[in-house]
Amino acid sequence: MENELKPMDSEQLRENAHKMVDFIADYYKSIENFPVLSQVHPGYLRELLPDSAPNHPESLQDVLDDVRQKILPGVTHWQSPDYFAYFPSNSSTAGFLGEMLSAGINIVGFSWVTSPAATELEVIVLDWLAKLLKLPDHFLSSGQGGGVIQGTASEAVLVVLLAARDRVLRRVGKDFLGKLLVYASDQAHAALQKACQIAGIHPGNFRLLKTDSSTNYALDPDLVCQAVSDDLAAGLIPFFLCATVGTTSSTAVDPLSSLGKIAKDNDMWFHIDAAYAGSACICPEYRHYINGVEGADSFNMNAHKWFLTNFDCSALWVKDRSALIQSLSTNPEYLKNKASQANAVVDYKDWQIPLGRRFRSLKLWMVMRLYGLENLQSYIRNHIKLAEQFEELVAADPRFEVIVPRTFSLVCFRLLPTVHDQDNGHKLNSSLLEAVNSSGKIFISHTISIKKGWDIPIWKICQVLSGKFVLRFAVGAPLTEERHVSSAWEVLQKHATTLLGGS
Numbered sequence: 001m002e003n004e005l006k007p008m009d010s011e012q013l014r015e016n017a018h019k020m021v022d023f024i025a026d027y028y029k030s031i032e033n034f035p036v037l038s039q040v041h042p043g044y045l046r047e048l049l050p051d052s053a054p055n056h057p058e059s060l061q062d063v064l065d066d067v068r069q070k071i072l073p074g075v076t077h078w079q080s081p082d083y084f085a086y087f088p089s090n091s092s093t094a095g096f097l098g099e100m101l102s103a104g105i106n107i108v109g110f111s112w113v114t115s116p117a118a119t120e121l122e123v124i125v126l127d128w129l130a131k132l133l134k135l136p137d138h139f140l141s142s143g144q145g146g147g148v149i150q151g152t153a154s155e156a157v158l159v160v161l162l163a164a165r166d167r168v169l170r171r172v173g174k175d176f177l178g179k180l181l182v183y184a185s186d187q188a189h190a191a192l193q194k195a196c197q198i199a200g201i202h203p204g205n206f207r208l209l210k211t212d213s214s215t216n217y218a219l220d221p222d223l224v225c226q227a228v229s230d231d232l233a234a235g236l237i238p239f240f241l242c243a244t245v246g247t248t249s250s251t252a253v254d255p256l257s258s259l260g261k262i263a264k265d266n267d268m269w270f271h272i273d274a275a276y277a278g279s280a281c282i283c284p285e286y287r288h289y290i291n292g293v294e295g296a297d298s299f300n301m302n303a304h305k306w307f308l309t310n311f312d313c314s315a316l317w318v319k320d321r322s323a324l325i326q327s328l329s330t331n332p333e334y335l336k337n338k339a340s341q342a343n344a345v346v347d348y349k350d351w352q353i354p355l356g357r358r359f360r361s362l363k364l365w366m367v368m369r370l371y372g373l374e375n376l377q378s379y380i381r382n383h384i385k386l387a388e389q390f391e392e393l394v395a396a397d398p399r400f401e402v403i404v405p406r407t408f409s410l411v412c413f414r415l416l417p418t419v420h421d422q423d424n425g426h427k428l429n430s431s432l433l434e435a436v437n438s439s440g441k442i443f444i445s446h447t448i449s450i451k452k453g454w455d456i457p458i459w460k461i462c463q464v465l466s467g468k469f470v471l472r473f474a475v476g477a478p479l480t481e482e483r484h485v486s487s488a489w490e491v492l493q494k495h496a497t498t499l500l501g502g503s
């Protein structure tokens, strides 16, 4: 057939890609019309699609019709201006163009030689981003360290945990794996727990130290000191300390300087997870949240969260790249080449879990070039201002309370329990969450605040009927404006009124 789609033909690509761009641009134009949280039931798609792939080619038009009718109803619209759940996962025109170019060139850049530009651009843009964040020089490629793009913060913490594990095992001997200890606050992301599972850290050797409202859920360095000295006295080997800047539940900021000192005094690897909040630190007025980063062995920030870079793009910097490389490098015959053997180049396959890797630096490069620092800063500032406004609205309604003081663009709040409330407002707030999310008008998420004396990590207690059931309102979608925030508040108020039974 004449018009049949060939595997690759530049004119067909031009024609069809134009249609696809139109489709996507129209999607953004009408994005506010969709329910933010998808309202489909589990298994909905199997009822709509055939059991097997077609024998004969179908037309792009037919596929796009299916996308419109069958796929989009099952999409939760993360880019909607009414999306306030979890943390944002930004897209942008620049990020999209970079993604498009990366898909278009479609290289696999595991070694320098497989596409020198992919490696070299990644080195350069991570230096650029490190400078925007005013990271210490040892994280730059000119020293012993450097940056690498990982898929996610989860992979970032895993690779540095492996590097740290192997570094300490080289010192103490590999029979001591069972004695190695990891420390973090009970607010640390579950990605760290998963990394420990993969790295073979004994489950009992993963210390999650308690936090509570007295420090706004930040890790208390005295607790770390105490735990480390108790563990040393018991003949165990502390080797990894993870701090978070902007925890997932409530954007708590751990005290980096004192934690870094503890890590240094005890020869531990010090990792900083700033997956969400790292982006804010490009603004001078928020940079102090990462004061103390000088003491870290590694630092991670998700450009795909709040830095206008389409998913996935997680920036990781390490102080000592050789530690990573010693853990993760392989050198099979079929990948040998002159540049690598002369040690003249970076081979990013040795800085990550997989071999293959995409040309993701194009996205970050486009974002930094097409927006520039000034626009990126005002983007962040605007979201924080909108969150401030939301916080004021909540504070002004006596039926609600703000739970912890806001730090970045996340507001934690809840509807106050009534006098007859048996469960401290748990059911009330979970009903409010359910009601607003199933209205389709906005999408928010929740967490549980930890009570003093609790001994369970945050991700295990989501169904526990004590503490406070906290609603999270995270501003950060690229299209969100003041009017979206004020109508989100109206939606919340309206459903609160209904739940409270009246007026």
Ligand SMILES: *Cc1c(COP(=O)(O)O)cnc(C)c1O
Binding pocket: 087, 151, 152, 153, 154, 155, 189, 191, 244, 246, 247, 248, 273, 274, 275, 276, 302, 314
């Ligand atoms: C989002 C988040 C993560 C996990 O991010 P992924 O990139 O999805 O792995 C880890 N830590 C913090 C603090 C986060 O906010």
